[in-house]
Amino acid sequence: MDRIPILKMGHFLLVTIQVDMYDRLALNLENDLINAVQAHESKGVLIDISAVSIVDSFMGRIIGNIATMSKIMDAQTVVVGMQPAVAITLVELGLPLAGVYTALNVEKGMELLQQKITEEAEFDIGEAEEDDDQPE
Amino acid sequence: MANKTSEVLSKRKNDVLEAWIKNQIQDPTLREDLMSNDELHTQSDELLNSFIQAVRSGNYSDISTQEYYPVIEILNSLSITRAYAGFTPRETAVYVLSLKKAIVQVLQDELKADQNTLIEEIIRISDLLDSLSLVTLEAFIKGREEVILRQTSEINEISTPVIRVWEGILALPIIGTLDSERTQIIMENLLQEIVNTGSSIAILDISGVPTVDTLVAQHLIKTVNATRLMGAECIISGIRPEIAQTIVHLGIDLTGVQTKSSMASALRSAFTKQQMVVTKAKAKQ
Secondary structure, eight states: OOOOOEEEETTEEEEEOOSOOOHHHHHHHHHHHHHHHHHHTOSEEEEEOTTOOOOOHHHHHHHHHHHHHHHHTTOEEEEEOOOHHHHHHHHHTTOOOTTOEEESSHHHHHHHHHHHHHHHHHHHHHHHHHHHHTTO | OTTHHHHHHHHTHHHHHHHHHHHHHHSTTOOTTTSOHHHHHHHHHHHHHHHHHHHTTTOOSOTTSGGGHHHHHHHHHHHHHHHHHTOOHHHHHHHHHHHHHHHHHHHHHHTTTOHHHHHHHHHHHHHHHHHHHHHHHHHHHHHHHHHHHHHHHHHHHHTOOOEEEETTEEEEEEESOOOHHHHHHHHHHHHHHHHHHTOSEEEEEEEEOSOOOHHHHHHHHHHHHHHHHHTOEEEEEOOOHHHHHHHHHHTOOOTTSEEOSSHHHHHHHHHHHTTOOOOOOOOOO
């Protein structure tokens, strides 16, 4: 059975979708990806869909689902390289993928993820310091 | 007897042509400014020739047959040229209908002796010419529609320029009302340009949009969302006070959409996002 490879890069997971998706494949990806996030304790997921030229409402929902699921598991999702036609289709379908970060290409997506992770880390440190302050 | 008209027409072609031209020239709606008499003469002669050729087959009722192809072709090109030249539908219709008058005159003259045949032939010929004049009108309207379509596409082309104002910053001034078709074109152009230039900020300037109603706002939000999906940010600029009022009164939700009052402030915020600073050059000593 076809599977979409999930690559681990440090704290991040990298998924490049090189084929046109069908429902079964999308469901498998959702499953595999969530398991991989847990297995590697990843902080971010980067999905490259630059080669995807067709999406339907189901695919749109799966992408949204993956993002929400990863967020619950404390990993940020960035979708990169969406084709103009795909973007228009998703908007027309009423699926603006709220809560999903987007970037123009993998490079910019990586930058964005790094930035999000650093922000989060700073926020955590800030909170920890605040906690320290409180007893005084 | 069956093809009396054809015989008469072949015999007295010149009389018919003369009467026809006379009818046309006498018509008060003749546009001498748009077409010279010589031109009219050649055109009418050509049409009459192919008409007589077609009538010779004895088919008076069905103009979709092969005999009438040349006639219809001439009529089509004639009415399309007339539509481009600015003739009115009436003038174009009169052109064909005055041929009927000319033919009837000649037939009357020829068949004076045989009233029954005369009536029969007149009815047949006028039915035929009626359907031909309908063809002419249809072609005329088609010609007009082509003109309108061409203009619409031209307007669409010139009205959606995507400008690269800086490295990574695109601007798109929208002028005129936004309908769904234009939004589609604007969106496609903008998204394609984002891909081509790798820009991360797009400024949508709506100072040229006369009114913003719920539909226009929805189109704007769609464009903003599509840009976001591509991984770029979209700023809407040029919001005039009246437009801000309308938006609030209509209860349109623009949260999540960055808005600026002027192009300049949008550009400034775009620079800030790109971590760029614009400063005055130091004065020369």
